[in-house]
Amino acid sequence: MRPPLVNFRRLQVATPWPLVWAVTIAFLLVRLAALVVRLAVWAVRHWRAWPGVVLVLVAVDVHRSHGWWPHLLVLLVAAAAGGLWWWRGRDSFHRLVVLRAVTVWRRLWVYRRQWHEAMTLCGLVKKYDDGEKVPELLSVRCSYATDEVVLRMPRGQNPEVYQKAARDLAYSFGTRHCRVFSGRRHPAPHRSGRLAWLLRLVDRVRFRDRPRHVWLVFIRRDPLTRIVAPLPVPARPDFTALPLGLREDLAVYCLRLLATHVLVGGATRMGKGSVIWSLIRSLAAGIRSGLVRVWAIDPKGGMELAIGRPLFSRYVDDDWSRMADLLEDAVARMRARQQILRGKVRVHTPTVDEPLIVIVIDEIAALLAYLPDSEIRNRIAHALGLLLSQGAGLGVLVVAATQDPRKEVVSVRDLFPTRIALGLTERGHVDLLLGDGARDRGALADQIPLSGKGVAYVLLDGQPEPARVRFSYIPDDLIRDMAATFPAPPETQPEPEPVPAPAKPARAPGNGRHTYRPTPPKQAAPLLPPSLLNALDLPNGGEPR
């Protein structure tokens, strides 16, 4: 028998009814499956709410059957257990209870409630197909000082849009600072133990690169308004992470001093000294053991560094030509190391015999721009150029401070891979120090108030966005104390005796121009081969000065 055809009053379709029903049911089943999947995704995404929902259901059920008194009892027991936990393990209680409660509260009350409005008013909502595409709030995590909010950008945006809107976002959510990061701020944890392989697999998925996610860090309470106390001296300096201060998210700020040179820029009295002394403090144990040798140059006549003289293996503050000698000796040491390490390793590992040499220069501009004697200035610029271009891998590092980061003043600025920007006087100086676009990405070093001495913007490893830190303040008494406790052992290669600066001739003979004259070779590796030295036209009967 033929199945009946679809037959409406005015329309006849030559299709059997069973086929129509089959197609309709299949369509509805697909829609239902999609709905179930969406519900499951929603439930998984909001897994944090599950315990709360279960608790409410149980509470309602208990209330129906037993009334209020079981709730009261549970509350009393929970309060007693909480008090005991707080008393015995305050840190874990704060981490697992207090901060989680703050997180839940702020996620619901501050961010979820105001999200749509704030995003719209900050111009971050996109219009498409008569609808709106709002950045999606994914998670909120609070610490005592910060809220870290993760969002997913709608299509057609990139993190720069959020960096530009950072100030609007900060004020929209009732804070003063908002930092925007385009990548995860913490690396995947290091796993060990029997289940490490499994956890590593999970981490590989959890910590995969997510280009559409943006991390907003709102600074709720600025921990950097208070002076940071000196940090403990590490028993053995870890050159990959020297603790120097505090980050605005309350983590300890660690500097990587391996195979790099550091330039510290900051207006006068903004705390360049505190960067240098924090660094020396973190190296102090290595200085005492001879693993690190600090050679210091203080062109300001010793106003900054003289107080810690015993910490330095070599130190000059009064004589320009001895400063040039010190730098040329460092070049000689670097060359000697080059001979030994060539073809064996690519980065020098510090040992007591071949220590890490850190050349600290308090005001590098005084050596490169303001020094009146152009001959010495050229020697210094030449030696610094060599050290900065070749010394990092050979364990001869330069840490220099300057008030003015302009290239006309610090000609070797671009050879410093690591930069620190303390409070600066000019907006333009920020990009000069930290690189193009750093200010747009949040390094507002020109807005650091006068009271923010020691506050700086730095670039952390693997992150293009600058972070705000405050260096620990090392008072003079503590520097004296460090100098007494961690004095540098005597150099194996003795420091040359200070020689009085030769009287400068009123005018150079001949054409009156300054001629470059290399320093005589004092140590094993000369700056120039002897053949070349002899070939030079030296005064005093061919004796080098």
Ligand SMILES: Nc1ncnc2c1ncn2[C@@H]1O[C@H](COP(=O)(O)OP(=O)(O)OP(=O)(O)O)[C@@H](O)[C@H]1O
């Ligand atoms: N990290 C810090 N925390 C709090 N106060 C600081 C900090 N660093 C410096 N100061 C204060 O600022 C003053 C100036 O500091 P410092 O001499 O280090 O600045 P500077 O930039 O080296 O100055 P200059 O340009 O004269 O060399 C110090 O006397 C101290 O009172």
